[in-house]
Structures are given as C-alpha cells and as structure tokens.
Amino acid sequence: MEMLAPNIYEELQGPxxxxxxxxxxxxxIPLRRPMSIAGANRDQLTIIYKVLGRGTKxxxxxxxxxxLNILGPIGNIFNQDKFNNHHPIxxxxxxxxxxxxxxxxxxxxxxxxxxxxxxxxxxxxxxxKHQPSRKIYxxxxxxxxxxxxxxxRVLQQVVNQLYEPMIVACGPAEMLKVIQTFxxxxxxxxxxxxESYMACGLGICQGCVVELTHSHQEKHSFxxxxxxxxxxxxxxxxxxxxx
Amino acid sequence: MANLKVSIGGVEFNNPVFVASxxxxxxxxxxxxVDVNQLGAIITKSITFHxxxxxxxxxxxxxxxxxxxxxxxxxxxxxxxxxxxxxxxxSLETKVIVNIAGSSMEEYLNVLEKVxxxxxxxxxxxxxxxxxxxxxxxxxxxxxxxxxxNLTELLRKRTEKLLIVKLSPNVTDxxxxxxxxxxxxxxxxxxxxxxxxMSIDISSRKSNLATKFGGLxxxxxxxxxxxxxxxxxxxxxxxxxxxxxxxxxxxxxxxLLAGATAVQIGTANFRDPGIGVKIIAEVDAYxxxxxxxxxxxxxxxxxxxx
Numbered sequence: 001m002e003m004l005a006p007n008i009y010e011e012l013q014g015p016x017x018x019x020x021x022x023x024x025x026x027x028x029i030p031l032r033r034p035m036s037i038a039g040a041n042r043d044q045l046t047i048i049y050k051v052l053g054r055g056t057k058x059x060x061x062x063x064x065x066x067x068l069n070i071l072g073p074i075g076n077i078f079n080q081d082k083f084n085n086h087h088p089i090x091x092x093x094x095x096x097x098x099x100x101x102x103x104x105x106x107x108x109x110x111x112x113x114x115x116x117x118x119x120x121x122x123x124x125x126x127x128x129k130h131q132p133s134r135k136i137y138x139x140x141x142x143x144x145x146x147x148x149x150x151x152x153r154v155l156q157q158v159v160n161q162l163y164e165p166m167i168v169a170c171g172p173a174e175m176l177k178v179i180q181t182f183x184x185x186x187x188x189x190x191x192x193x194x195e196s197y198m199a200c201g202l203g204i205c206q207g208c209v210v211e212l213t214h215s216h217q218e219k220h221s222f223x224x225x226x227x228x229x230x231x232x233x234x235x236x237x238x239x240x241x242x243x
Numbered sequence: 244m245a246n247l248k249v250s251i252g253g254v255e256f257n258n259p260v261f262v263a264s265x266x267x268x269x270x271x272x273x274x275x276x277v278d279v280n281q282l283g284a285i286i287t288k289s290i291t292f293h294x295x296x297x298x299x300x301x302x303x304x305x306x307x308x309x310x311x312x313x314x315x316x317x318x319x320x321x322x323x324x325x326x327x328x329x330x331x332x333x334s335l336e337t338k339v340i341v342n343i344a345g346s347s348m349e350e351y352l353n354v355l356e357k358v359x360x361x362x363x364x365x366x367x368x369x370x371x372x373x374x375x376x377x378x379x380x381x382x383x384x385x386x387x388x389x390x391x392x393n394l395t396e397l398l399r400k401r402t403e404k405l406l407i408v409k410l411s412p413n414v415t416d417x418x419x420x421x422x423x424x425x426x427x428x429x430x431x432x433x434x435x436x437x438x439x440x441m442s443i444d445i446s447s448r449k450s451n452l453a454t455k456f457g458g459l460x461x462x463x464x465x466x467x468x469x470x471x472x473x474x475x476x477x478x479x480x481x482x483x484x485x486x487x488x489x490x491x492x493x494x495x496x497x498x499l500l501a502g503a504t505a506v507q508i509g510t511a512n513f514r515d516p517g518i519g520v521k522i523i524a525e526v527d528a529y530x531x532x533x534x535x536x537x538x539x540x541x542x543x544x545x546x547x548x549x
Contacts, residue, residue: 022514022515027308027309027461027462027490028308029305030305030306030308030309030310030461030462030510030514031303031305031310031513031514032513032514069515196300196301197301197302197303197304197305198303199303199310199312199510199513200512200513200514200516202268202272202273202276202516203268203272204266204267204268204272204273204512204513204516205265205266205303205312205314205513206265206268206288206297206302206314206317207302207303207312207314208300208302208303209297209300209302209317210300211299211300220272222294222295222296222297222317222318222319223294223295223296223297223317224296225296226296226297226299226300226317231272
C-alpha cells in the first residue's frame with residue numbers, strides 16, 4: 001500500500017522506522033497498527049502487509065484516495081555506519097520483510113555490496129525473483145520457490161564465504177532467536193528490527209517492551225531490564241535482546 | 244463560551260478534562276504533539292519510591308472496544324521524577340497532580356514527602372490504591388475501607404494539597420472504600436481504575452498477557468465507570484472524578500450527569516494524545532448549543548423518573 005504523507009516523509013530518517021496506523025476511526029478496532037516502512041519516495045511511503053487479523057482486514061478495504069490517520073515516523077534506524085568494512089547480509093522473514101526491502105533498495109541505490117535472503121512459507125508469499133547470481137536468495141518452507149527450507153539454510157552457506165559478514169534481520173521472533181543463537185556461536189555481529197504489540201507508539205503506554213540481555217538504562221525506558229521498542233527501538237544490536 | 248471551570252478541594256481547574264495516570268506518561272513525551280497546557284490537569288504516571296522495571300512482555304492486548312494492560316507500574320522512581328520532571332512541570336500552565344503508588348503506608352508517605360518538599364507547582368496527589376497488576380501495588384489498601392482510611396489519614400497530615408484517592412471497581416462495595424477515604428480526609432475520589440480481565444490465545448492456549456490477568460480499559464468499561472461514579476456521588480459528599488472509556492464530549496457529559504465533577508481521559512490517549520484538547524472544545528460547544536452557561540450545572544443532573 002502506498003500513501004502520500006509529506007509531513008512524515010520530511011522527518012524520515014531511514015530503514016527501520018515505522019508508522020502507527022489508525023485503521024478504523026470507530027472503536028471496533030481500538031488500537032493503532034504499527035507497520036514498518038518498506039520504502040519512501042517523493043512524499044510517498046510504502047507499507048507491505050499480509051491480511052491476517054482484524055486490523056489488516058480493515059486496512060485492505062481502504063480505497064485509492066481514502067484518508068488514513070497515521071502517526072510517524074517512529075523509532076530508530078539500522079546503523080549503516082557499522083556496515084563499514086563489513087559485508088552485510090540482509091535477512092527478512094514473513095511479515096518482517098518491509099524494513100529489509102527498504103534497506104536493500106537504499107543499498108542497491110548506493111551500489112553497496114550485500115546479500116539479501118528472504119524467507120516465506122510458500123511461493124505466493126514472495127514478490128521478488130530468486131536470483132542467486134545477483135545475491136538475492138528466496139526460501140520457502142514448502143520448496144515451491146527458491147531454496148527449500150528456512151533462511152538459516154542460506155545464511156549458513158553464505159556466511160562462510162564472506163569476509164567480515166554482518167547480519168541485518170527482521171522477522172518473526174522465532175526466526176530472530178535462531179539467527180541470534182547462530183551468530184553468537186560464531187561471533188558475528190548483527191542488528192535486528194523487532195515487532196511488538198503497541199498501543200501508542202509514543203512511549204506513554206509502556207506496552208511494547210523487550211527484555212535486554214544486559215542491564216542498561218535507555219533514554220525512554222523506565223529501568224535497566226526492559227527497553228521500549230517504540231522509542232528506544234525497534235532496531236537493536238543482535239546480542240542485546242533476550243527472547 | 245460556557246464557563247468550564249471546576250473547583251475540587253479548593254483548587255480551581257480551567258476545565259474538567261484531565262488525563263488519567265498511566266495514559267499520558269509524565270506529559271513530556273507528547274508535549275511536541277499536543278498543547279498540554281489546555282488540559283484541565285495532567286495526572287502523572289504512578290510514582291513509587293524506587294524505580295520499577297514493570298512486568299515482562301507481552302504487556303498489552305487489544306480486546307473488544309478496549310484493551311487489557313499489565314504494565315506493572317513501570318516508573319522512574321521518585322528521585323529521578325523530582326530531578327527530571329519537576330523542572331518541566333514548572334514550565335507548564337496546566338495543573339499537575341502526582342499519582343503515587345506503594346506497597347506499604349511508608350512508601351506512599353515517603354514519596355509524598357519527597358514531592359511535597361520540592362513540588363511548588365504540583366497541585367495535589369492522586370493516591371493509587373487500585374492497581375490490579377502488581378502483587379503489592381496498593382490493592383490491599385483499595386479493597387479495605389479501614390486501611391484506605393488509615394492511609395488517607397496519614398497522608399492528609401503531611402499535605403495541605405489536593406488529596407484524591409483513586410478507587411478500583413474490583414471490590415464488593417466501592418462506596419464503602421470511598422467512605423474510608425473521605426473519613427481519612429480525602430478531598431475527592433477518582434474512579435474507576437481498570438477492571439480485572441483476561442484474554443487467551445486459543446492457538447497457543449496461553450494468556451495473551453505474561454502476567455495472565457490485566458486491567459481492562461477503554462469504551463468497554465464506560466458503563467461500569469458511569470455506574471460506579473453514580474453510586475459514589477450519591478453516597479459521599481466529596482467530588483468524584485469520573486474515569487473509564489471516555490472518547491468524546493458526550494461521554495464527558497454522561498459522566499457529569501452521573502455525578503462527576505471532572506473526568507479523566509485514559510485509553511483514548513493511546514489512539515490520539517490530542518483527544519483531551521479536542522474534547523474540551525467539544526464540551527464547550529455542547530454547553531453553548533444546549534444553553535448551559537456553566538458546565539457545572541450538568542454535574543449530578545441525572546433525571547430520576549422512577
């Protein structure tokens with residue numbers, strides 16, 4: 001879905017950031033829906049979503065020209081400075097591909113060498129082409145497109161062929177957890193963008209926390225154990241999150 | 244322009260629309276988006292003596308016309324609050340009321356005394372004896388009339404400022420607890436805190452909240468709030484501040500008719516932190532178009548036909 005949002009576009013910092021959408025003005029759907037930005041161009045923002053729950057079922061009924069109440073841009077960004085002297089491997093899974101695609105396009109525009117691995121359940125969930133020669137690898141659980149299996153299958157192969165790899169990931173918590181365990185074992189750095197239930201996106205509800213591995217007082221969080229994803233995230237160093 | 248001013252315990256507020264504790268942070272997080280000075284008052288997130296990490300995630304889940312939360316009184320603690328927030332509040336024109344939570348009489352007292360020393364621009368305290376989400380979050384006071392009275396009495400001796408006791412609907416008789424607060428010297432009652440609720444993910448068969456139970460808020464609880472406010476205002480002679488599911492000027496009017504002197508906006512702030520300011524303008528317009536010169540004419544103006 002594409003939306004004209006000049007005010008948000010003006011304040012946009014980059015991949016990793018998200019918007020919080022009020023999909024229904026009535027209280028039939030009480031809370032906003034946080035959605036990662038999948039692309040931005042000339043005042044336009046792109047989001048990618050899969051119709052799963054009540055919120056996305058409502059969102060899909062919106063027509064060209066409708067107005068949406070959007071809050072944003074929210075959150076921090078992938079730290080691209082850390083890519084220096086590293087070879088980034090971008091990994092997206094399920095509905096978590098949005099910020100990865102945006103980052104991929106930004107890096108492609110800057111001719112920045114990187115690998116892209118996108119995992120999904122089946123062929124119909126993909127909209128890129130599986131092009132290993134161009135370092136774009138698609139995986140499917142059922143083997144209907146690209147490589148059969150999860151993103152881990154590709155990651156385990158490519159990570160050994162690259163000099164100083166660095167992982168950037170977004171996707172379901174189960175996927176991120178597996179990636180985290182794998183990377184810590186082989187001592188490879190990475191960043192990941194987290195998703196969470198969220199009521200406000202402003203730091204006032206304190207609902208969207210993630211537990212940290214080490215005590216650390218973050219700017220917008222009220223302690224040292226939990227970090228507020230909307231204000232201090234959604235991007236974290238891969239070793240800092242306790243799943 | 245109707246007169247929207249309300250007076251509670253000798254403190255005059257520009258209008259009856261306040262923001263509820265825990266739904267507006269400390270006010271500073273949204274001050275770039277909202278002209279907070281237009282609000283009748285800001286009730287801060289609960290402050291405890293020590294900082295509190297809060298409960299593990301997931302902490303919130305959407306429910307029909309509302310949400311469940313189990314934040315667990317996550318807060319920065321009174322010392323950091325004084326250091327960071329008191330100077331900010333000094334720059335505000337709106338009145339600030341500090342919400343205090345504790346697990347013992349001493350904790351409430353210690354927090355109040357610390358704020359009392361420095362908070363010249365703090366107009367009062369709201370005593371949270373009704374948080375359903377922590378084991379020792381004052382709920383043991385909030386379900387017992389005598390303990391509520393003793394706690395209120397203790398705090399009353401230490402402050403001349405506005406003292407509001409925030410009550411839970413999760414009790415057998417809310418008026419009984421309110422009477423305890425009044426006898427202890429409370430200037431006002433605010434009600435209701437959230438209603439205990441639970442929601443289960445049927446595929447994982449787990450509760451949607453890490454703490455299993457949470458507090459239900461939003462329009463789903465508005466009729467419970469209205470009923471409790473009406474019971475309270477009929478039973479005690481101190482002002483009642485209505486809370487629960489307010490999303491519009493009509494809801495404010497409904498609470499006033501039920502007997503509230505003022506109201507607090509809660510969950511609606513999460514959708515739109517500017518909703519309070521919009522509602523104030525709408526309440527004004529409502530009074531104008533319905534011939535009320537003074538909004539307080541509405542308080543308790545429920546027609547009892549039967």
